Structure formats: structure tokens, C-alpha cells
Amino acid sequence: MIEVKDLVKNYGEHTAVDGINFKVQKGEIFGFLGPNGAGKTTTLNILAGxxxxxxxxxxxxxxxxxxxxxxxKKRLGIATQDSNFDHHLNIKDNLFYQGLLYGISRKELKKRVEAALRWAKLEKYRKKRFHQLSGGMxxxxxxxxxxxxxxxxxxxDEPTTGLDPQSRRQVWEYIKDLKENGKTVLLTTHYMEEADILCDRISIIDHGRIIAYGTPDELKKILDNDIVIDISLNPEVVSEHIERDLNSISGVNYVKIRNHEIRVGVNDDAxxxxxxISIIAKNKITGINIIHPTLEDVFLHLTGREMR
Ligand SMILES: Nc1ncnc2c1ncn2[C@@H]1O[C@H](COP(=O)(O)OP(=O)(O)O)[C@@H](O)[C@H]1O
Ligand SMILES: [Mg+2]
Structure with missing residues (x-):
């Protein structure tokens, strides 16, 4: 449904989008994940004309x-970062007048505005002004x-930026609903968790370039060698050769021991x-935490920076 080839956007000397390529298939949620200034909005604005x-x-x-x-434009709807609602009109009238710009007949538009308010669960708020609604609304x-x-x-474009976690989850449900209704969705975000949960495929964008691409699972496999196990032991029964024993297991990348806390990096769930098993044989475990890599770790690995 969307295809972008060698796309470049310069603002004077500054290159905001630096030769990106991607395709969005019909019916999928495609994520554009990247930090502020990566070029996400610029790309969306080009697609929207x-x-x-x-x-x-x-x-x-x-x-x-x-x-x-x-x-x-007829095939596209865009939800921009700044919402430009008219503050003199209530939200129902805002929807109505903006709908007229699409050339929808008044009769049909009335039905669609009602359906839109119902879908967004805002029927009761139809007379309110935009700024009187909560962030999630x-x-x-x-x-x-x-x-x-x-x-x-x-x-x-960043549909949940600035929302509290509960409102964010609600908006996620609405985005999933779009997909269930057969829509093709291109979503930008700087929230790893959001991209991970919602998107079928993701392009990670940084400084106007796509630095990684794949399904959330494929992206996390970039760091498959990085499962971290944190183990706390009962200090009274820490075995002498624990470090040597662990290092002898194939697939163990590193072992770090501090007092009775052990951190082991491994490359596979097995x-x-x-x-x-090796630890339990000679020690008493009091706590375990197994950390699988997140998309945050993938970004850190690829760029050497935190996303935010
Ligand atoms: N109209 C503009 N004029 C000049 N520079 C711009 C303009 N719009 C965006 N930029 C710059 O282009 C880069 C990408 O911006 P943007 O696409 O908004 O990033 P994102 O949406 O990923 O945060 C940024 O460095 C930004 O400052
Ligand atoms: Mg933006």
C-alpha cells in the first residue's frame, strides 16, 4: 500500500531524511520507531502530500x-502530532467542517461524524471544545x-506521546481496532514498548536513516546472544568453584560474581x-531474574545511545 524508494528531504544544509526505503503491506501495522528529530514526521508529511x-x-x-x-490523499487519513482543532467550535462541529473538506455530502457526513464520536466513545462530549478533553480523549x-x-x-504520528500509561493502553486498543477493520496503519513512535506490542513490522530510524528493519522478534534476535540471568544465592552455601563450573557450560558468554550475587550472560533459552541446574546442584538460590533483550537494548546496541 505504501512504498518509499531512496527518499531524501533536505532543509537547506540539513538532511532530515537521508535515502530511506520501506514498504507497508495491506492490512498491517507498520512502525516507524526512532528518537526525536529522526525524520519520522518529515516522512509522514511527504506521504500525506x-x-x-x-x-x-x-x-x-x-x-x-x-x-x-x-x-x-483520498486513500489516506492522517493523525498529526499537532491537532489543529478550531477552539471556537465544539468537537462535533469540528469533525463536520473538516469532513466537508473531503467533499463528503452533508447527509453522509452527519452519519460519519456520529459514527466517529461513537467509535471514540465521545458522544457525551460532543458539545465540548477540544481543549476541554483529557489527553487520551x-x-x-x-x-x-x-x-x-x-x-x-x-x-x-506519535499517537500516544505524552499520555499516561492507562490512556496509552486505551489508544492502543483503538489502533488494534483499525487493523481489525482492515485498515493499513503506518505509525510513528519513540516508545519501544508501543512498537513491540502493536506493530507487525518495524523500521528503526535514526538521523534520517533506517538502521534496522524487521518484525519485533526479528529485531530482538539481533541481540539473541544477550539473555541475562541475575541470581541471588544464600551466602552460607556458595560453592567454591561456581565460576569455573558456569564458564564450562557452552553457550555461557560471561559470568560475573559479586559476593553472593551472580550475573550470567547466555546466548539461548536452553x-x-x-x-x-548447575547452580542448584551445589547452592541455594534465593532469587532469579531473567532479562530478555528489549527493543531499547537493540537501539542501544545499534547506535550506542539510549533512545531518550
Ligand atoms: N520545516 C523544517 N525546517 C527545517 N528543519 C526541519 C523542518 N522540519 C523538520 N526539520 C528538521 O528535520 C529533522 C527531522 O525532523 P522530524 O521529521 O520532525 O523528526 P521526528 O518526527 O522523527 O522527531 C530534525 O532535525 C528537524 O529539526
Ligand atoms: Mg515527529
């Missing part, structure tokens, strides 16, 4: 967005607005079991 590429192409359902802007409304024209593709 709000900004022109410096070079390269962006295709919506096979059509070049610069050559067929109207045809492409605002995001739901912005997503509902993106769906007014019943587009096949929805672009969501090795975790062997490590535990």
Missing part, C-alpha cells in the same frame, strides 16, 4: 504522491477524525536451564 521530497519517490497504492496528489478524537473519509491507509 504536505511536503515535497528533495529526491526519491513515495508511492501510495502504486501512485506517486507528487504526481497524483488528489488520488493519493484528544488522541482518540484525532484518530477518529483521520477515519472520517473512510481511508484505506491511516498515518498516525542455556538458561543448564545454568540453573
Amino acid at each position: 504536505l511536503s515535497l521530497p528533495s529526491s526519491g519517490v513515495a508511492l501510495i497504492a502504486g501512485q506517486d504522491v507528487t504526481k497524483h496528489p488528489i488520488g493519493c 484528544q488522541r482518540r478524537l484525532v484518530v477518529a477524525r483521520a477515519m472520517l473519509s473512510d481511508p484505506e491507509i491511516i498515518l498516525l 542455556v538458561v536451564e543448564q545454568v540453573l
Whole structure:
């Protein structure tokens, strides 16, 4: 549904998007994961026809967005980061007037506005102004607005940034609902957990470049050699050769011991079991924590930086 080839966007001397390539398949949730300033919004704006590429192409359902802007826009709904709702109008009227811009007839539009308010569970708030809604309600409304024209593709730019965890989870349910309704979703985020939970496939973007790509599981496999086991032992029965014993297990990358706390890095779930069996034979375990790599670790590994 979306294809981007060698896309570049320069702002004067500054290159915001530096030759990216990706494809979004029909019906999937595709994630664009990256820190602030990575080039996510710039890419979305080009897809939505709000900004022109410096070079390269962006295709919506096979059509070049610069050559067929109207045809492409009809297939798209976008939920932008700044929501530009008119503060003089209530939210129902906002939806109505913005829907008119799509050329939907008044009669049909009335039905769609009602359906949008129902979907976002905002029927009771129809007379409120945008700024009177909670953060979570605002995001739901912005997503509902993106769906007014019943587009096949929805672009969501950081749909949960700044929300508390509970409201974020609620918005996630709405995004999953879009997929269940057959929509194709391109979502940007700087939350690893969000990308991990929602997305079928992810491109990790940094400084305008895609530095990794795959399903969440594939991305985490980049660090498959990095399962960490933290074990606390009863200090009275720590065996003498514990370090040597553990190092003799194949698949153990490192062993660090501090008093009765042990950290073991291994490269596979099967090795975790062997490590535990070896320790239990001669020691008493009082606590275990097994840490699997997250997308946060993948970003750190690829860039040497934390995402935020
Ligand atoms: N209109 C603009 N003029 C100049 N620089 C811009 C403009 N829009 C974005 N940029 C720059 O381009 C880079 C990418 O920005 P953006 O696409 O907004 O990143 P993201 O959405 O990933 O946070 C940033 O360095 C930003 O400062
Ligand atoms: Mg942005």
C-alpha cells in the first residue's frame, strides 16, 4: 500500500531524511520507531502530500504522491502530532467542517461524524471544545477524525506521546481496532514498548536513516546472544568453584560474581536451564531474574545511545 524508494528531504544544509526505503503491506501495522528529530514526521508529511521530497519517490497504492496528489490523499487519513482543532467550535462541529473538506455530502457526513464520536466513545462530549478533553480523549478524537473519509491507509504520528500509561493502553486498543477493520496503519513512535506490542513490522530510524528493519522478534534476535540471568544465592552455601563450573557450560558468554550475587550472560533459552541446574546442584538460590533483550537494548546496541 505504501512504498518509499531512496527518499531524501533536505532543509537547506540539513538532511532530515537521508535515502530511506520501506514498504507497508495491506492490512498491517507498520512502525516507524526512532528518537526525536529522526525524520519520522518529515516522512509522514511527504506521504500525506504536505511536503515535497528533495529526491526519491513515495508511492501510495502504486501512485506517486507528487504526481497524483488528489488520488493519493483520498486513500489516506492522517493523525498529526499537532491537532489543529478550531477552539471556537465544539468537537462535533469540528469533525463536520473538516469532513466537508473531503467533499463528503452533508447527509453522509452527519452519519460519519456520529459514527466517529461513537467509535471514540465521545458522544457525551460532543458539545465540548477540544481543549476541554483529557489527553487520551484528544488522541482518540484525532484518530477518529483521520477515519472520517473512510481511508484505506491511516498515518498516525506519535499517537500516544505524552499520555499516561492507562490512556496509552486505551489508544492502543483503538489502533488494534483499525487493523481489525482492515485498515493499513503506518505509525510513528519513540516508545519501544508501543512498537513491540502493536506493530507487525518495524523500521528503526535514526538521523534520517533506517538502521534496522524487521518484525519485533526479528529485531530482538539481533541481540539473541544477550539473555541475562541475575541470581541471588544464600551466602552460607556458595560453592567454591561456581565460576569455573558456569564458564564450562557452552553457550555461557560471561559470568560475573559479586559476593553472593551472580550475573550470567547466555546466548539461548536452553542455556538458561543448564545454568540453573548447575547452580542448584551445589547452592541455594534465593532469587532469579531473567532479562530478555528489549527493543531499547537493540537501539542501544545499534547506535550506542539510549533512545531518550
Ligand atoms: N520545516 C523544517 N525546517 C527545517 N528543519 C526541519 C523542518 N522540519 C523538520 N526539520 C528538521 O528535520 C529533522 C527531522 O525532523 P522530524 O521529521 O520532525 O523528526 P521526528 O518526527 O522523527 O522527531 C530534525 O532535525 C528537524 O529539526
Ligand atoms: Mg515527529
